[in-house]
Amino acid sequence: MLIKGLKVKLSNKLVLDNVTVELKDGVNLILGPNGSGKTTLLRAIIGMVKSMGGELKVEGEKSYVPAEFFNAQMKVIDVLLSGGEGRLVEYLSYVDYLNLRDFLDRDFSTLSTGEKKLTLIAKALAEGDLVIMDEPTSGLDLRNSAKVVKVLREVKKTFIVATHDLNFLRIASWAILMKEGRVLFQGSPRDVDETMLTELYSTPVRKVEVDGNIYFLA
Known part of the structure; x- marks a missing residue:
């Protein structure tokens, strides 16, 4: 899958400037500060925004x-089935995987932020071969964040994940660093270092190792 020379302008501002990225199987991680173009790139991939130019070759059934x-005034089961009752078995398999079955008869609007996000993740997993997530752990507590990480580690699908969380580098297959609508780096997460991240976020970033695991601290 390839995105080549992509340009997107919103409100007369160029927010993606000649973006070229390759996407791999597994977890494709997009890192960058606010305003870097991460969300716009995701929306361009799924067709929510139009490009001024460039080439998009992204195959597979996409979910977002x-x-x-x-805050839908619907029961959780109805939110899931809004994608089509033909996928009921798939929806329920991911509901069970994420331990959400007790929520099926509750109103979606009464769920916590984490429960809502996990519901939408279960829906997306059932609907797409290519699952696109924007800040999937934002607003989540540690327990629900761990469930998201479990999905990315265990579910055999292709993911594109935009996030601020540097520790997602530990589970990514491919890393893309974006700033001001441009790609600064793409490649193996193992090649991402303190210097790159310090430049990306304009603040010092340290790399530390604890019990054999790598963590990045700002």
Whole structure:
């Protein structure tokens, strides 16, 4: 899968400037500060925004988990089935995987932020071969964040994940660093170092190792 020379302008501002990225199987991680173009790139991939130019070759059935979502006055089961009752078995398999079955008869609007996000992740997993997530752990507690990480580690799908969380580098297959609408780096997460991240976020970033695990601290 390839995105080549992508340009997107919103409100007369160029927010993606000649973006070229390759996407791999597994977890494709997009890191960058606010305003870097991460969300716009995700929306371009799923067709929510139009490009001024460039080439998009992204195959597979796409599903999207946005960073923000509406408070639907619907039961959780109806939110899931809004994608089509033909996928009921798949929906329920991911509901069980994420331990959400007790929520099926509750109103979506009464769920916590984490429960809502996990519901939408279950829906996206059932609907897409290519699952696109924008800030999937934003607003989540440690327990629900761990469930998201479990999904990314264990579910055999292709993911594109935009996030601020540097520790996602530990589970990514491919890393893309973006700033001001441009790609600064793409390649193996193992090649991402303190210097790159310090430049990316304009603040010092340290790399530390604890019990054989790598962590990045700002």
